[in-house]
Amino acid sequence: MATHTVLIVEDDAAIADSLAYHLGRAGYRTLQAADGGTGLRLFRRERPDIIILDLMLPDIDGLEVCRTIKAHDNVPIIMLTAKGDPMDRIIGLEIGADDYLPKPFEPRELLARIRAILRRGSAESAKPGAQKNLTFGSLEIDRNARTVSVAGRLCEL
Secondary structure, eight states: OOOOEEEEOOOOOOHHHHHHHHHHHOOOEEEEEEHHHHHHHHHHHOOSSEEOOSSOSSSHHHHHHHHHHHHHHHEEEEEESSSHHHHHHHHHHHHOSSSEESSOOOOOHHHHHHHHHHHHHHHHHHHHOOOOOOOOETTTEEEETTTTTTTEEEEOO
């Protein structure tokens, strides 16, 4: 089984490092970004399988990061944030997050949610009629997300 890549966009270094540790032990490859801008750049360059995204980030907040990514891609996003009010959860889910987990959280629960989301994605791509990505050298066409990238950089169409 191929290792899944998880992008952690979290400005609290202790939380980000703890997440990376637990995810690494569970067999995931992790990438870390401490702000929204870096998170977007890593997303575009590395194309992770799933994103764990804090809401309150320096420079570009998590809601805007989520909106930007979901406008071009259907990568799963789990919001992981101290904002646990029901209205905050609703907003996060409405703008495109696939799940929302308030802090403090249990690492095993987060791992279970990641596995469940990735399982659903695998089941979707295995369905008859699911469209595969097309790759021609450094050009990639994602037919499901309806995006085109060259050398990992998303092209505006």
